[in-house]
Amino acid sequence: DAGITQSPRHKVTETGTPVTLRCHQTENHRYMYWYRQDPGHGLRLIHYSYGVKDTDKGEVSDGYSVSRSKTEDFLLTLESATSSQTSVYFCAISEGGGGYTFGSGTRLTVV
Amino acid sequence: GDSVTQMEGPVTLSEEAFLTINCTYTATGYPSLFWYVQYPGEGLQLLLKATKADDKGSNKGFEATYRKETTSFHLEKGSVQVSDSAVYFCALSPLNAGNMLTFGGGTRLMVKP
Numbered sequence: 001d002a003g004i005t006q007s008p009r010h011k012v013t014e015t016g017t018p019v020t021l022r023c024h025q026t027e028n029h030r031y032m033y034w035y036r037q038d039p040g041h042g043l044r045l046i047h048y049s050y051g052v053k054d055t056d057k058g059e060v061s062d063g064y065s066v067s068r069s070k071t072e073d074f075l076l077t078l079e080s081a082t083s084s085q086t087s088v089y090f091c092a093i094s095e096g097g098g099g100y101t102f103g104s105g106t107r108l109t110v111v
Numbered sequence: 112g113d114s115v116t117q118m119e120g121p122v123t124l125s126e127e128a129f130l131t132i133n134c135t136y137t138a139t140g141y142p143s144l145f146w147y148v149q150y151p152g153e154g155l156q157l158l159l160k161a162t163k164a165d166d167k168g169s170n171k172g173f174e175a176t177y178r179k180e181t182t183s184f185h186l187e188k189g190s191v192q193v194s195d196s197a198v199y200f201c202a203l204s205p206l207n208a209g210n211m212l213t214f215g216g217g218t219r220l221m222v223k224p
Contacts, residue, residue, distance in 0.1 A: 031210050041216075042200070042214055042215065042216040042217050043155075043200070043214045043217075045211075048211075050210075090154050090155070092154075092155075094210055096210050097143070097162075097204075097210070098143045098145055098160065098202075098204030098210060098212055099145075099157050099160065100147075100155070100157065100212060101157075102154030102155045102156070103154050104152075104153060104154050105153075105154055
């Protein structure tokens with residue numbers, strides 16, 4: 001969907017390096033989310049935002065931080081990447097009512 | 112806490128077969144219920160939803176009915192196509208939960224010609 005884009009689409013990084021993933025929306029939606037998807041675990045919520053500078057932790061937030069300085073951008077940072085953070089990361093946006101629009105995902109490999 | 116349980120896959124069907132993917136939930140009150148679909152290499156897309164008991168959500172030939180008495184929201188389609196091959200996720204959004212979604216583990220559907 002053109003209303004939400006994630007960058008980069010693919011990234012390979014080394015253990016111990018910082019990594020930032022970007023989610024950009026053009027829909028002016030209030031809520032933004034970061035999920036990770038792993039085989040056998042389904043989708044797990046990392047962090048979410050309910051407005052500019054308003055963020056909160058999800059169920060798997062350890063090792064991740066987020067920032068939202070503008071309505072349209074939600075950044076996910078791995079401060080020091082580990083192999084356990086190899087995953088596919090999805091951003092989602094919503095204006096309420098439970099209907100989410102997902103980005104196409106970022107495949108991150110930590111070697 | 113709230114949870115969603117889906118039947119484990121993969122579900123393998125021949126084209127034009129009838130599809131049922133079971134979904135049951137545990138939640139306080141009356142949540143909204145959703146089905147999302149994920150095609151290979153893509154993000155999830157909202158397929159259908161129901162916001163109150165006995166509501167039927169429908170889209171692209173898929174249907175699901177919100178059954179409060181059995182706490183279920185089973186996904187059905189009368190005649191599947193190869194293009195329906197994907198992973199299907201059931202989800203719920205509790206009342207007064209700040210628009211949070213709780214997802215099931217997903218069910219992979221494979222349709223053979």
